[in-house]
Amino acid sequence: MVERYWYLLLIPILVVLSVVEFYPLLYGVYLSLTGPNGNATLANYSQMVSDGDFWNSVVVSLTISVLSTIFAFCLGLALTFLILQATKWRGLLEAVFLAPLAMAPIAVGIVWAPSTVWDDFQTFTHFIIRLPYFSELSVLFYVPVMSLSEAWEWAPLVMLVCMSIINLTSKSIYDAARLNGASPWQVFRDITIPSIVRSPVMQFVIVLQFINAMWAFEIPLAWSRWLGFSTSVGSPTDTLSLFLYKLLFIPSFGYPIQLVSAIAVALIVLTLVGTTVMVRLLSKMGN
Amino acid sequence: MEKTYGDSKCLNRVSFTVSDGEFSVLLGPSGCGKTTLLRCIAGLERPDSGHVYIGEERVDAFPPGQRDIAMVFQTVSLFPHMTVAENISFPLKVRGSSVQAMGDKVREVAKLLSIEGLLDKAPRELSGGEQQRVEIGRAIAREPKAFLMDEPLSSLDSPLRAQLRAELKRIQREVGATILYVTHDQAEALALADRIGVMNRGTLLQYDRAKNVFERPSSVFVARFVGDPQANIIDVRVVRADGPAAFPQQSQPYTVIGEGFRSSIPATTARDILEKVRTLQQGGPQADGAIQVSIRPEDIQVATSPGESGGEIKGRVVVDETLTLYRLLTVELDGDQGQASGDSPGRTSLKVLSGKESKFGIGDEVWLRPDLGKAHYFERTTGAAIL
Numbered sequence A: 001m002v003e004r005y006w007y008l009l010l011i012p013i014l015v016v017l018s019v020v021e022f023y024p025l026l027y028g029v030y031l032s033l034t035g036p037n038g039n040a041t042l043a044n045y046s047q048m049v050s051d052g053d054f055w056n057s058v059v060v061s062l063t064i065s066v067l068s069t070i071f072a073f074c075l076g077l078a079l080t081f082l083i084l085q086a087t088k089w090r091g092l093l094e095a096v097f098l099a100p101l102a103m104a105p106i107a108v109g110i111v112w113a114p115s116t117v118w119d120d121f122q123t124f125t126h127f128i129i130r131l132p133y134f135s136e137l138s139v140l141f142y143v144p145v146m147s148l149s150e151a152w153e154w155a156p157l158v159m160l161v162c163m164s165i166i167n168l169t170s171k172s173i174y175d176a177a178r179l180n181g182a183s184p185w186q187v188f189r190d191i192t193i194p195s196i197v198r199s200p201v202m203q204f205v206i207v208l209q210f211i212n213a214m215w216a217f218e219i220p221l222a223w224s225r226w227l228g229f230s231t232s233v234g235s236p237t238d239t240l241s242l243f244l245y246k247l248l249f250i251p252s253f254g255y256p257i258q259l260v261s262a263i264a265v266a267l268i269v270l271t272l273v274g275t276t277v278m279v280r281l282l283s284k285m286g287n
Numbered sequence B: 001m002e003k004t005y006g007d008s009k010c011l012n013r014v015s016f017t018v019s020d021g022e023f024s025v026l027l028g029p030s031g032c033g034k035t036t037l038l039r040c041i042a043g044l045e046r047p048d049s050g051h052v053y054i055g056e057e058r059v060d061a062f063p064p065g066q067r068d069i070a071m072v073f074q075t076v077s078l079f080p081h082m083t084v085a086e087n088i089s090f091p092l093k094v095r096g097s098s099v100q101a102m103g104d105k106v107r108e109v110a111k112l113l114s115i116e117g118l119l120d121k122a123p124r125e126l127s128g129g130e131q132q133r134v135e136i137g138r139a140i141a142r143e144p145k146a147f148l149m150d151e152p153l154s155s156l157d158s159p160l161r162a163q164l165r166a167e168l169k170r171i172q173r174e175v176g177a178t179i180l181y182v183t184h185d186q187a188e189a190l191a192l193a194d195r196i197g198v199m200n201r202g203t204l205l206q207y208d209r210a211k212n213v214f215e216r217p218s219s220v221f222v223a224r225f226v227g228d229p230q231a232n233i234i235d236v237r238v239v240r241a242d243g244p245a246a247f248p249q250q251s252q253p254y255t256v257i258g259e260g261f262r263s264s265i266p267a268t269t270a271r272d273i274l275e276k277v278r279t280l281q282q283g284g285p286q287a288d289g290a291i292q293v294s295i296r297p298e299d300i301q302v303a304t305s306p307g308e309s310g311g312e313i314k315g316r317v318v319v320d321e322t323l324t325l326y327r328l329l330t331v332e333l334d335g336d337q338g339q340a341s342g343d344s345p346g347r348t349s350l351k352v353l354s355g356k357e358s359k360f361g362i363g364d365e366v367w368l369r370p371d372l373g374k375a376h377y378f379e380r381t382t383g384a385a386i387l
Helices: A006-032 A043-049 A052-085 A090-102 A105-111 A114-128 A139-168 A171-179 A184-198 A200-214 A218-226 A240-249 A257-286 B034-042 B084-094 B099-112 B128-141 B158-175 B186-192 B210-215 B220-225 B267-281
Strands: B003-005 B008-011 B023-027 B069-072 B146-150 B179-183 B195-200 B203-209 B232-240 B254-258 B261-265 B290-295 B300-303 B313-322 B327-333 B349-354 B365-370 B376-379
Touching: A006 A257, A043 A052, A043 A257, A052 A090, A052 A139, A052 A184, A052 A200, A052 A240, A052 A257, A090 A139, A105 A114, A105 A139, A105 A218, A139 A184, A139 A200, A139 A218, A171 A184, A171 B069, A184 A200, A200 A257, A218 A240, A240 A257, B008 B034, B023 B034, B023 B186, B034 B069, B034 B146, B034 B179, B069 B128, B084 B099, B084 B128, B099 B128, B099 B158, B128 B158, B158 B186, B179 B186, B186 B210, B195 B210, B195 B220, B203 B210, B203 B220, B220 B232, B220 B290, B220 B376, B232 B261, B232 B267, B232 B349, B254 B267, B261 B267, B261 B313, B267 B290, B267 B376, B300 B349, B313 B349, B327 B365, B349 B365
Parallel strands: B023 B179, B023 B195, B069 B146, B146 B179
Antiparallel strands: B003 B008, B195 B203, B232 B254, B232 B290, B254 B261, B290 B376, B300 B365, B313 B327, B313 B365, B327 B349
C-alpha cells in the first residue's frame, strides 16, 4: 500500500508549499518576463544588466557574503579554542558566547554602528593609545565592519557545531596528540581544525551562512541610515535585498514592479550558483 | 598512587615498579581501575595522591607530552585526516624533526611492522589489524622511554589477535622496549608478560613473575582469575580423620572435607595450614580450620572406576564441553560422601580435564582424584593465601 501510493503522502506538504513557496516564486518569474502591457518580453532583464546600481549591489552582496562567511568561521573557531582552554566555568563561557545568536539583526546593526561603538573606540585609540584617527565613513572600514557584525551573529552557531563535532570525535585522538607532545595550539591546528573542516555538518553551516549573508538586509539597512544613504541607491551598503527594498518602497525611483521582479529572480539565481560553487569547493577540500 | 571517583576508590594504594626493558602486564576484570592507572601514569588524569617516577625522575608535575611516554589506546586514535606516514611521523613533526629524519624513521618503523605498502593510505582505508599496527608504529617512531598499552588488541578478532600478540612480543624484544600493558584477558597476559600484576577493585593484589602468579597465587581472586579453564574454588575444612581438628598431633591422618568433597592431605601440609589459620583468625568464631582450596582442572585425575587404594571422590558428569585440546567435564559430587558442613549450600561441582578421546558422557559416574600437592589454600574470609 505505502510502497505503491507513497506519493499520496506527499500531497499535504506539496499543497502548503505551492501556496507559500511555489506560487510567489513562479509569479515573480512570470512578472519578470512581462512588459507593462502584459506582453512577454526579456526587456526587464536587459534593462537590469545595463543598470550600474544593480551591478553595484551584486558586488556588495558577494563581498559581504564571502567576507562574513570567512569571518564567522574564524570567529567561531576562535571561540571554540577559548572554550576548550577553559577548565572551569565552561558552561557560563558558552552562554556568554552564545548571546549574539539571540540578537535581532537590526539591533546588531545598531550596536556596531559608529555612534554606539566606534566613536568611543576612537576616543580610546586616539587619546589613550595615540593612534591616528581613521574615518568611519570610509568604504574600507564599514564594509568589513558590516561583514564582521554579520559574522558576529553567526559565529556562535559555528562554535556550537565545532563543539559537537569535537565531542563526537574519539577522545583518544586528542589524548594521543597530547601524549605525543603537541601543545594545545598544535592539537587545535593539526587535529581539531582538520576534523571540523572535514565535517559535512560544518560544510552545511558554512553554506547556510553564505546564503544568509547573501540576503543580508537589517545590518546594511542600519548602516545605510548612519551613512545617510537611505534615499539613494548604488551605495556600498546596498546589498541586493536592501536595493530591492529601496526600489519598492521609495516611489521616487519609479522602478516598475516587473524590473524589481527580475532583480529578485537574479538574487535567487545568484544565491543558487554561489551555493553550488561553495559546495563543490568544500567537498573538494574535505577530500 | 590513589584515586577516588565520588565514593568509589578507583585506585587503592597501588605501587609497583616496571624494570627497564620489561614487558609488564596489568590483568584484571573490566572496571578494576587498570585503565585509570595507565591514564594517571600517562598524565592524562591526575591521581589524588602518589607519585610517578620514570627512571630517576619524578614526573608528577609534567604534562603528558613531556613525560616521554607513548600510549596505544583501545579505540583507534589515528588522526583521520592524515596518511599512515603522516600519522607515524606526527610525534616527530611536533618536536620539529627534519623532513629527512622523519622519512627515514617512518621507513624503518614501517619495515619493522611490515606496513610499507600502507604508508600513503588514509586510516579509514585500513583494516582493524592494520590500524592497530600503525598505532604501534606511531608509538615506536618517537622512541619513548616507555610504552603504555591499553587493551590494544581487544577490538580485533581472535586469529588476528594471536598473530599481532606474537608480533608485539617480537617487536618488544627487538626494540628492547619497556612496556606496561593492560588487559582483561589472562591468556594474553600469560603469553606476553615477563611480569604480571593482577588487579581487582582498585587494588593491586599480586605483582610478580608470570610463572609465580600462575603457580603461587597470593589470593583466591588471583587463583580464580589466572588460568584457563578456571580453577575450582571450594569451601573446605581441614580435619583429623577421626574428627574435628582440635589440636594437630603428629602422624595422624588429615582430611580435607567439603560439601561432597573428601580427600586426604599430607600431615605436614595440614599442620602448616592449621597453624597459619589459627594465627590469622586469632581464635575467632571460625577458628576450626575453615578455608578455601583452589584446585586446577588439570590437577584432578578422572576415572570410570575407583582405584584399588580408594580415596577417590565419587561424582556424576553433568556438563561435557569439547574444547580445542581437551574436554572439560563438570562433575557434580555425590552429597553423601563428605560431611555436611552447612556453610556451602547446594552441591559442589568440580571442573576436570579429560583427553579428547576419553569416553565419559553426561550422566556417567566418575571417580576423581585431586592432586592436593598442587592445590592452593586460602583463608576463607579475606581470601589471602595460606600456603
